[in-house]
Amino acid sequence: xxxxxxxxxxxxxxxxxxxxxxxxxxxxxxxxxxxxxxxxxxxxxxxxxxxxxxxxxxxxxxxxxxxxxxxxxxxxxxxxxxxxxxxxxxxxxxxxxxxxxxxxxxxxxxxxxxxxxxxxxxxxxxxxxxxxxxxxxxxxxxxxxxxxxxxxxxxxxxxxxxxxxxxxxxxxxxxxxxxxxxxxxxxxxxxxxxxxxxxxxxxxxxxxx
Amino acid sequence: xxxxxxxxxxxxxxxxxxxxxxxxxxxxxxxxxxxxxxxxxxxxxxxxxxxxxxxxxxxxxxxxxxxxxxxxxxxxxxxxxxxxxxxxxxxxxxxxxxxxxxxxxxxxxxxxxxxxxxxxxxxxxxxxxxxxxxxxxxxxxxxxxxxxxxxxxxxxxxxxxxxxxxxxxxxxxxxxxxxxxxxxxxxxxxxxxxxxxxxxxxxxxxxxxxxxxxxxxxxxxxxxxxxxxxxxxxxxxxxxxxxxxxxxxxxxxxxxxxxxxxxxxxxxxxxxxxxxxxxxxxxxxxxxxxxxxxxxxxxxxxxxxxxxxxxxxxxxxxxxxxxxxxxxxxxxxxxxxxxxxxxxxxxxxxxxxxxxxxxxxxxxxxxxxxxxxxxxxxxxxxxxxxxxxxxxxxxxxxxxxxxxxxxxxxxxxxxxxxxxxxxxxxxxxxxxxxxxxxxxxxxxxxxxxxxxxxxxxxxxxxxxxxxxxxxxxxxxxxxxxxxxxxxxxxxxxxxxxxxxxxxxxxxxxxxxxxxxxxxxxxxxxxxxxxxxxxxxxxxxxxxxxxxxxxxxxxxxxxxxxxxxxxxxxxxxxxxxxxxxxx
Numbered sequence: 001x002x003x004x005x006x007x008x009x010x011x012x013x014x015x016x017x018x019x020x021x022x023x024x025x026x027x028x029x030x031x032x033x034x035x036x037x038x039x040x041x042x043x044x045x046x047x048x049x050x051x052x053x054x055x056x057x058x059x060x061x062x063x064x065x066x067x068x069x070x071x072x073x074x075x076x077x078x079x080x081x082x083x084x085x086x087x088x089x090x091x092x093x094x095x096x097x098x099x100x101x102x103x104x105x106x107x108x109x110x111x112x113x114x115x116x117x118x119x120x121x122x123x124x125x126x127x128x129x130x131x132x133x134x135x136x137x138x139x140x141x142x143x144x145x146x147x148x149x150x151x152x153x154x155x156x157x158x159x160x161x162x163x164x165x166x167x168x169x170x171x172x173x174x175x176x177x178x179x180x181x182x183x184x185x186x187x188x189x190x191x192x193x194x195x196x197x198x199x200x201x202x203x204x205x206x207x208x209x
Numbered sequence: 210x211x212x213x214x215x216x217x218x219x220x221x222x223x224x225x226x227x228x229x230x231x232x233x234x235x236x237x238x239x240x241x242x243x244x245x246x247x248x249x250x251x252x253x254x255x256x257x258x259x260x261x262x263x264x265x266x267x268x269x270x271x272x273x274x275x276x277x278x279x280x281x282x283x284x285x286x287x288x289x290x291x292x293x294x295x296x297x298x299x300x301x302x303x304x305x306x307x308x309x310x311x312x313x314x315x316x317x318x319x320x321x322x323x324x325x326x327x328x329x330x331x332x333x334x335x336x337x338x339x340x341x342x343x344x345x346x347x348x349x350x351x352x353x354x355x356x357x358x359x360x361x362x363x364x365x366x367x368x369x370x371x372x373x374x375x376x377x378x379x380x381x382x383x384x385x386x387x388x389x390x391x392x393x394x395x396x397x398x399x400x401x402x403x404x405x406x407x408x409x410x411x412x413x414x415x416x417x418x419x420x421x422x423x424x425x426x427x428x429x430x431x432x433x434x435x436x437x438x439x440x441x442x443x444x445x446x447x448x449x450x451x452x453x454x455x456x457x458x459x460x461x462x463x464x465x466x467x468x469x470x471x472x473x474x475x476x477x478x479x480x481x482x483x484x485x486x487x488x489x490x491x492x493x494x495x496x497x498x499x500x501x502x503x504x505x506x507x508x509x510x511x512x513x514x515x516x517x518x519x520x521x522x523x524x525x526x527x528x529x530x531x532x533x534x535x536x537x538x539x540x541x542x543x544x545x546x547x548x549x550x551x552x553x554x555x556x557x558x559x560x561x562x563x564x565x566x567x568x569x570x571x572x573x574x575x576x577x578x579x580x581x582x583x584x585x586x587x588x589x590x591x592x593x594x595x596x597x598x599x600x601x602x603x604x605x606x607x608x609x610x611x612x613x614x615x616x617x618x619x620x621x622x623x624x625x626x627x628x629x630x631x632x633x634x635x636x637x638x639x640x641x642x643x644x645x646x647x648x649x650x651x652x653x654x655x656x657x658x659x660x661x662x663x664x665x666x667x668x669x670x671x672x673x674x675x676x677x678x679x680x681x682x683x684x685x686x687x688x689x690x691x692x693x694x695x696x697x698x699x700x701x702x703x704x705x706x707x708x709x710x711x712x713x714x715x716x717x718x719x720x721x722x723x724x725x726x727x728x729x730x731x732x733x734x735x736x737x738x739x740x741x742x743x744x745x746x747x748x749x750x751x752x753x754x755x756x757x758x759x760x761x762x763x764x765x766x767x768x769x770x771x772x773x774x775x776x777x778x779x780x781x782x783x784x785x786x787x788x789x790x791x
Contacts, residue, residue, distance in 0.1 A: 017754065018400040023319040030425065034387060038429035041476070045469055046434060048643045049448060126445040129464060136440065184586030 005190035021171040023146050028175050032182050035144060039186050042140070043193050046133045047202045058123050058130045060117075060195045063114035065109050067193060074103030075177075075184045082177035093159070093166070097173060100180060108142050122162045144186070148179050223747040235321035236747055237306045240328050242638065243630075244302030247328075248295050248362025249713075251335050255290035258283040260706045267699025269680050276364040280385040281350030284677070285367075286342075289375070292481065294335055296623055300488040301386065301424060302331060304630060305393050305417045307638065311737035312414050314402025314755045314777075316748040318392045327389035334381035336632060337469045341374035349375045353679070354474060357449040357467050357585065361442040363456050376439045383428045383435075390425045394418065403735075404757035408512065409776070411761040412505065413736045415512050416491020419519040420484045426523070427480035434473035436657030441465065448736030471533055475526035482619050483522040489626035490557055493579050495761070496629055497561055499733045500576035501568030502699055502772055504762035507560045508786065514553035514560075521550045531599050532606045540599045547597035551590070558587060568674050569765070569772075573647035573731070582622050589618025592667065607677070613663045621659045628655065628712065635716075636730045637737055640744045641723030647715040651708065658705035679713065734773050734784075735761040760786035 049055070078100035097172040115135070123131045153173035224230045226427040231239060262283045265275045275283075289507035306324070310317055319323045341348040350366030351359060360372055367375075386772045397418045401410070410418075437448035441462070465672045498505040505511060527535060527543040561583055570576065592614040605611060628651070635643050669691055674681065681687055681695070729738035741751045755777040763774035763784030774784035 018315070018319060020319070023395050023399040026398055027320065029390050029393050030394055034391075034425050034429060037426050038432065041430050041433045041473065044436070045448070045473060048464060048469050048472070052464045052466060054447075054452075125440075126447075126461070129447055132440070132446040132448060137438065140436075 024171070024175060028178060029183060032179075034159050035182070035186070039137075039141075039190065042133075042137060043189070046193060047197060048138070049129055050197065050202050051206075052129070054129065055199055056128055056130060056197070058118070058128060058134060060191075061114040061117040062197075063110050063115070063117060067110040067114065068187065070103050070107040070110055071180075071184045071187055073182045074100050074107065077103060078173075078177040078180040082170070082174040085166060085173040088166050088170075090166050093173070096153075097156060097159070097176075100176070101149060101156070104145050104149055104152070104183075105178065108145055111138055111142055114138075134194055137194065141183070141187055142192055145183055148176070149182060151179065152176050156200070212705055214529075214707060221375065230443055233325065235317070235325045237310050237318050237321070237324060238638070238745060239781050240324055241303050241305075241307035243328050244298055244306060244331065245304075247335060248299040248303060251290055251339075252295035252299075253709075253713075254339070255287050255295060256706050256709060258287040258290070260703055262287065263699040263702040265679065266681070267696045268306035269561060269682055278347070278350060281352070281681045282348050282366050282371070284337075285350050285353055285355075285375075286348050290338070290706055291487070291620065291674060292353065293379070294338065296485045296619075297386070297424070297481070298331060298353045299673045300485060300623070301393065301417065302328065302389055304413070304488055304492065305389070305421065306774050307634065309393055309396055309415055309417060310400070311637075311740065311745065311749060312411050312735055312761075313397060313400065313405050314736050314750070314757060315400035315606070316750060316754070318399050319396045320392050323388050324392050327385050327392065330381060330385035330388065332386060334378045337374055337378040337381060341371045341378070343672075344370035344374060354471075354478070355438070356474075357438060357465075357470050358451065358455075358462075360454075361438065361450070362460075368688060374438065376435045376442070379435050380432060380439075386424055386428055392422045393421045394425070399580045400753045401715045405736075405776075407701075408509065409757060411491075412494035412508070412511055412515075413488070413491040415515050416487040416489070416494075419604060420487040422594075423480045423487070423519050423522060424484050427477045428475035429482065430473045434470050434477075438470065468530075468533060474525070475529045476523070478529060479526040480519075480522045483518060485619055485623050489582070489623040492626050492630045493547055493561065494557075494564075494580055495733075495735065496575050496579040496626075496633055497564050497669060498762050498764065499633075499731050500571045500573055500579065501565050502571070502764045503568040504760075504764055505560065505566055506563040507556075508760065508762065509559055509788075510556055517553045518550060521553070525550060528597055528602070531602045544599050548594065551594060552598075554590060558583070564699060573632075573730075574643070574645060574652060575629045575633035577649070577652045577656075578625045578632065581652070582625040582629065585617055585625060585659070586622040589616075589622055589712065592619060605670060607675050608670035609666045609674050609676050609753065612676050612753060613670060616663050616666075617659075625655070628652075633731065635704075635719070636726030636743070638744060639720055639723070640726050641719050641721075642730065643719045643723060644715050647711055647718075650677055650717065651711045652710070654708040658701055658708065662698050662705065665698055669694060677778050719783060732763075732771070732773050734759075734763050734775055736776050739775050739777055758782075759784050762786075 077096050081093055081100055082098035084096060115138070118131070118134070125132055125135045155176050156171070158169045158172055159166070224234065224236075230236075233238060261275060262280060264272050306318070309315070338348075342368070346367050346369050348367045348370035349355070349360065350370060351361075351368075355372070355375065357537070362368055364371075374777070380386060397410070397414060401407075407717040434449075437446070437703055440446040441448050441450045445461050447462040447465035449467055450460070450465040451467065452463040453460055462556050494505050507738060525543055525547045527539060528547045531540060531543075592610070595615055596605060596611065632643055632648055670676075672687070674687055674691055681692065728740070731738075736755055736757065737745075739755065740746075740749055756779040757776045758778065759774065759776055761776050763769075763776075765772045766774055766784045769783065774782050778784075
């Protein structure tokens with residue numbers, strides 16, 4: 001009548017205890033899902049607000065292209081750091097990890113430089129809804145980058161411990177790499193929305209074009 | 210911290226000091242009690258606020274301290290406290306924290322430190338919310354939906370500091386919920402013990418699991434709208450604020466869309482109903498099965514119904530906005546999707562009733578609350594069918610019919626489950642039974658009292674009595690009998706509110722004087738009743754995790770020595786779930 005074999009849960013360790021690395025990986029995917037929902041809703045709100053008659057677009061500061069290049073570089077460095085960590089190549093890992101973190105930090109600096117350029121051009125937070133969305137969206141994305149840098153510093157600290165075994169700590173670097181790629185994708189979509197989306201496109205999407 | 214190998218277990222010492230054991234604790238059971246205790250305390254504040262509102266409606270002008278401003282502040286804070294800070298926190302932070310690891314055979318949540326932070330951040334959000342009672346102008350009186358533009362304009366109570374603290378508190382709460390939610394979902398996915406497949410999990414875990422996913426995907430909408438409204442209020446942006454003249458002054462805002470806020474709010478707000486309801490559905494399913502000594506009818510359909518209801522809850526939000534005006538095709542779409550949700554919900558109700566049919570029903574206190582839930586949810590759900598139709602909703606939307614509907618379906622019904630659940634699991638949490646006489650007294654007063662309060666409100670609504678009014682005097686279309694009915698409702702509400710102290714007293718009294726609880730007093734099958742100690746010790750299971758061989762509903766199996774077979778009894782004991790039978 002009943003099955004005598006145990007259908008094992010696929011995620012448990014040989015001892016029956018859960019694997020912390022897999023759990024962290026799952027949690028990161030979930031967080032990416034939450035953050036994707038968050039930014040998607042903001043973009044929908046941006047598009048809906050754009051339909052109002054007082055909308056006037058703002059010119060994107062050139063610094064955003066530098067920011068984009070820095071985030072692409074950061075993503076590549078972190079990817080490389082992840083693969084070298086898995087391979088156990090500690091000599092290459094450290095510079096790649098540092099470069100990945102530095103590129104992300106420089107991204108935040110470049111974004112602030114872009115903000116300064118807009119402020120100098122008298123484009124302020126409350127003056128124009130396009131500017132309001134620009135500052136809020138870039139700030140929230142920047143906060144996600146800073147959060148990533150906190151996780152990055154924890155990974156770097158784990159790797160610099162004297163007794164650290166590289167393969168055992170490699171998963172932290174891989175998770176950082178995954179998050180860096182996510183930050184890049186979010187930024188690419190945000191930048192495209194901020195620079196390219198127009199009220200005409202929104203009206204077309206809503207069937208009123 | 211999770212445990213990659215047994216060495217880690219030795220490193221994870223049991224906390225010894227009072228602070229690490231009971232205050233700064235990373236144990237899911239302690240965190241659950243912290244969450245539950247805080248939620249109940251803040252819920253008592255919400256209850257007192259509702260009684261103050263009723264004093265004004267029943268006896269207008271008698272209590273001079275309840276002026277119009279305070280009345281709206283009571284309404285707003287009552288709504289927000291009950292929906293967010295009581296029910297959401299209690300079901301996810303309280304029940305979720307206690308039950309998930311114990312029911313799936315885990316030692317703790319997979320990230321105990323983050324779990325601890327989740328509670329303390331929740332507590333911070335409660336403190337910020339409560340602080341708004343003490344700031345100049347008092348708490349916000351914008352209504353729990355906080356609609357702009359009025360929420361942040363002069364003339365609305367608490368338009369200055371109150372609304373800012375409310376928004377900040379909500380943003381903090383969402384951070385707490387996200388930290389907790391990531392933990393609960395990951396724990397269910399990654400820390401189930403050997404043999405605990407997803408389709409062997411008790412329905413309580415399924416309900417909490419899907420509700421947590423809803424929370425993770427819905428709360429960002431509240432976060433987005435909260436951030437934008439905070440900026441509109443503090444830095445003068447115009448996300449939601451249109452150009453307008455306020456108090457004779459032209460405001461600096463222009464072009465913002467109040468409707469945009471409503472869309473974002475209800476994109477969160479409707480799934481929020483199910484964030485509260487799905488855990489209640491799950492817990493009720495387990496309580497019915499245990500106390501009727503019968504396997505839950507249609508376990509798999511129950512699971513699928515939970516998942517489908519969760520998914521559908523994201524495409525019905527605009528039924529809260531029928532009176533805001535929308536394209537008729539939109540109205541048609543949202544009315545249709547709303548009515549479609551009734552299908553999986555009705556399946557659940559049928560399955561609960563079919564579980565009771567020919568069951569060996571024990572009228573214990575948890576079962577009484579469960580049966581009361583069935584009736585209340587059915588009643589509240591049926592009035593939802595009225596309000597889901599645009600043409601019926603529009604005349605009823607501004608009346609007490611809506612107050613009656615949502616209090617029955619998402620206020621009273623889930624609270625009955627909270628009570629039933631606590632009466633059921635209190636013996637495991639504390640090692641003592643709750644007093645039965647006090648429990649039954651509390652049940653009958655609560656059950657009958659809520660019906661005496663909310664049933665007449667349907668009538669008042671159909672009569673056309675508007676909700677949200679501070680004072681009903683001088684309206685000729687409201688007959689004197691409606692005023693008498695309001696007095697009656699107020700008297701019952703005061704009595705019912707005071708009677709809840711029986712419950713609080715029982716919780717505290719039984720902690721010390723309650724009868725000592727056996728490890729499995731209700732003779733249930735699910736894992737939490739088979740911990741080596743009651744209450745369960747740190748890490749729950751002793752040196753070895755349990756192995757599971759069947760579902761949690763093996764009651765009254767033919768040939769079995771007892772009328773239940775534990776989930777972790779050897780496979781040879783039989784009682785496998787229907788899909789395993791050949």
